[in-house]
Amino acid sequence: MMPIKKLTQLVLLGAVAVSTGCLDANGPEATPIEKTKFATSLGVDLAASTRTPFGAYYRDIVPGTGAAVEVGQTLTVRYSGWLSNGTQFDSNVTNTDALQFKLGAREVIAGFDEALVGVKVGAKRQLIIPPSLGYGPYPYGPIPGNSVLVFNVEVISSP
Numbered sequence: 258m259m260p261i262k263k264l265t266q267l268v269l270l271g272a273v274a275v276s277t278g279c280l281d282a283n284g285p286e287a288t289p290i291e292k293t294k295f296a297t298s299l300g301v302d303l304a305a306s307t308r309t310p311f312g313a314y315y316r317d318i319v320p321g322t323g324a325a326v327e328v329g330q331t332l333t334v335r336y337s338g339w340l341s342n343g344t345q346f347d348s349n350v351t352n353t354d355a356l357q358f359k360l361g362a363r364e365v366i367a368g369f370d371e372a373l374v375g376v377k378v379g380a381k382r383q384l385i386i387p388p389s390l391g392y393g394p395y396p397y398g399p400i401p402g403n404s405v406l407v408f409n410v411e412v413i414s415s416p
Contacts, residue, residue, distance in 0.1 A: 287388045287403040290314060296343030299407050301385060314385040315372040318409070323378025326415050328361035332373065333413040338406055346399045355413055366391050368406070378415050384408040 290312065295301040306314040326332060333355045337348035349356055358364040360373060368386030376382050386406040388394065394402045 287394070288405065290385055290387050290405055293341050293405045295341050295407065296339075298343045299339055299341070301383070301407060303385070306383070306385065309371045311367070311371055311390055312387045313368045313372045313390050315376075316383045317376070317380050318383055319379075319381040321377025321380030321412060323412075324415065325375050325377050326360060326373060326412065328370075328374060329359065330415045331357060331359050332415050333357045334373075334410050335413060336408050336410045338408045340400065341405045341407065344399075366406075369408075369410075373410065373412070376410075376412050378412050381409060381411045384410060 291303065302316060303314055306316040308314050334357075335350050335355050337345060337350055339345050356365075358369075361370050363370065366386065368384060368390035371390060372384040372386065373382070384407070386408065388403045388405065391404065391406045392400050392402075396402050400406070
């Protein structure tokens with residue numbers, strides 16, 4: 258069993274490391290979405306998109322016909338994700354299992370939780386997510402630190 262004093266020191270050191278890491282990006286600085294150059298293949302149209310309070314953008318490519326989704330509801334979605342240069346880093350479009358998560362419960366990146374509120378079932382929505390609502394300043398698998406992400410999301414269902 259670890260003494261309380263030692264445990265407290267470890268917790269404090271961890272907090273300092275995390276907070277210092279948030280201030281020091283150790284990589285390229287984040288480029289604001291509005292200044293990001295997007296590959297034309299992504300079809301990003303910021304002028305036709307809606308900006309969320311924390312800086313993500315979304316645009317319905319195909320409006321849904323079902324009920325509008327609210328925080329706390331479970332969504333089932335298919336998605337593809339790209340870096341702003343057009344490099345695809347993830348997709349579940351051809352998988353047999355779609356992604357299911359509770360909206361607003363931090364089960365997915367914050368940009369999904371923010372930019373999918375109000376979407377209607379059946380919609381295909383494009384999300385443009387800043388690093389602060391994605392994976393932040395550090396690399397995550399094939400995603401470089403401070404990456405602006407573009408997702409095309411199809412909302413399959415919500416109970």
